[in-house]
Amino acid sequence: MSQRMKINDQITVGPQPDETEIATLVDDGFKSVVNFRTDGEDEQPISPDTEQRLVEAAGLRYLHLPVSMKSMDPKLVDEFRSQLEALPKPVFAHCKSGKRAGAMTMMHVAAEQGMSGEQTLQKAQQMGFECDQPELKEFVKSYVDQHAQSGA
Template identity: 45%
Template structure:
């Protein structure tokens, strides 16, 4: 499958890449007029390119770059809050990625849900309608709780 098809537009400002980017992906992000990239992978995950390489590739392609090392062990409200601040402040449009799009989709949808004053249940439904799989119970539970409390 062509990687271009693996970028889901959530709205005009935010998209989610549902794949682990490689060296060519950053050129594609730039060609698609993205201005920023947020990586949610941890440094100890198996990745096509390391986060250090991603940072270089982003710079080469004139993209702002941020990383939040998200794992089921370090998931926290503070991390989501920080992620949401970056979404507000980074140049747009922004593409967010992890390995499969599950963490990225969840984090982006928490942001959208809070912006739109939605319930956690509604956010899960909307995420699924957009093609995001909410099949990680801990993540789905965290998403609902976060959105319902913010």
């Protein structure tokens, strides 16, 4: 799984792991898995329910927070951020390719660090996230601008 991208010491994002890869997450020291895929999405190696069983059987915490481009809204990001607090770190967060997971985690980190929406998009680009959907770009930017902890 060479497409993993470490956001910081607490969060790494990437594409959805299959059964074998879930075991390697344990070996790699992860303590929790966050799945942003919606049930019934195309090309899922395993369903969210199966993934939950496998992740928990491996001794990791599991959070399923379905996000689609249509359902992405500030409340969902807030929910992710508050649930993230409670999860044992480090966390492996994924969607199908890592795009939604990357956007969600970047918004969290940026808001925590008081970055602007523009800075967030630049940092995401430097890290190799292709934010190729204008509506996703706009959403990330406005969320961060509204939630950045100024001076905190």
